[in-house]
Amino acid sequence: MFTERFLRDKRGASLEADERARIEAAISEVKTFGPRNIVARAGEPLTNSTLLLEGIMSRYLDDRNGLRQLVAIHFPGDFLDLHAFPLKVLDHDVATLTTATVATVPHAEIEAIAEEMPQLIRKLWFATLLDAAIHRAWLFRLGRLDATGRVAHFLCETNARLFSAGLSDGRRFALALTQADLAEICGLTTVHVNRVMRQLREEQLCLFRSSLVEILDPAGLAKRAQFDPAYLYIDDDSQLPSVQRPK
């Protein structure tokens, strides 16, 4: 039940039935947070990790002037802070964006899994590295794309991630984020995100209103974003639009 989306359709790392059962047995608690709640703060020692079941959560760094940069966004099926298991202490804050339901997994249980099922620990390691691969794509986005490309890239990525979690049909998906959230993801101002959204609308690439994203021209959007989903390590990404890959 709780783990059906975790590592779903991930190349070489999808969970077997017994592995899913083991993780579910490790869950100590399921709880729900309200929107915009801080769940963990940088520097705090953590003794649990958190599997997101429902809602959207974020990881971020704030600058001195209160400007915020999201470093990751998480959807159902993501293990939010699995990296806290080896690291012990996080270097960033974790918060909900929407109302969110999470399952708590004590680190002691992960420790036990390490003894019992070493191949499962390997998959947990994989999951943390998938997050790192997404970090790298975000670096590319911030470093080398213009405002429109950044937003387009984020929307392509989100579509692909939600598709592999079974939460997008490949073109349309619910996304309860504000334009201010997009700004904090893309390193832009809210004002400019608004202009970019209008442009994407006018170019008939993508619509985003009342928490629903509709990709009108998947190939066009992917091209604008220079998006190639390879970094998401999805088992069969042939249905997802991307720029033509160099072989």
Added chain:
Amino acid sequence: MFTERFLRDKRGASLEADERARIEAAISEVKTFGPRNIVARAGEPLTNSTLLLEGIMSRYLDDRNGLRQLVAIHFPGDFLDLHAFPLKVLDHDVATLTTATVATVPHAEIEAIAEEMPQLIRKLWFATLLDAAIHRAWLFRLGRLDATGRVAHFLCETNARLFSAGLSDGRRFALALTQADLAEICGLTTVHVNRVMRQLREEQLCLFRSSLVEILDPAGLAKRAQFDPAYLYIDDDSQLPSVQRPK
């Protein structure tokens, strides 16, 4: 010998003598690459990982127009592509920047280590997550700092990393990078990096000429960069300048 810098002084993850010996025993080959050599390409299956012994290497993504964004830079003591062990295939290219000497560790050996020394595997996992923490700091840098802040942040980070590797005295260090390299790290143009370097010089914060960085005002530079080395998980970072931490 080969592993003396790997995970050196890392909080809770430094290597014990037997662990170092085990990794050294796992090395199959030591070789040297010329400068600006591509070592691995995105999408290629890898069966080895690489410990950098000498020189500087990079990981990067190229955009459609040939503009390059570095997503990581590596110094002696870094395990460059340890994440290729769980991931099998990389999502980015790896290349040398300077002449570089590396030790090759076959994945089969890491597999063996996983059986023999599970606590050492945990430390390897930690090492890959440290890279991810650095990715996050780079995201903050690109998303929320202006050009001068970005370069200053990179120089503070590099000073801290080299300090913990024993390659900086905390103020001065050799850094054989060009201004074009800095541009590809900071998401800027070469021209603008040059302007920024002049500004840092004029403000008496930092000098960088003939491959030598000299930080004149560590506290001032850290402030300009909003730099706090906590994300580097260095055992004792009290000697490193940083902005005052919120306790």
Added chain:
DNA sequence: GACGGAAACTAACCTGCATCATGCGTTTAA
């Protein structure tokens, strides 16, 4: 010690995005 190439440096111009300001519709809460 002349040549060639790479890196550092500079100036003039231009533009993409930030900044500041305002209005409007819709939700929240008092």
Added chain:
DNA sequence: TTAAACGCATGATGCAGGTTAGTTTCCGTC
């Protein structure tokens, strides 16, 4: 039922950093 707060939208203005087009300095090498 009213006002306060929030999210979306849009216009005017300014500037940080990109772009283009050089010149200068530093090297290694013939």
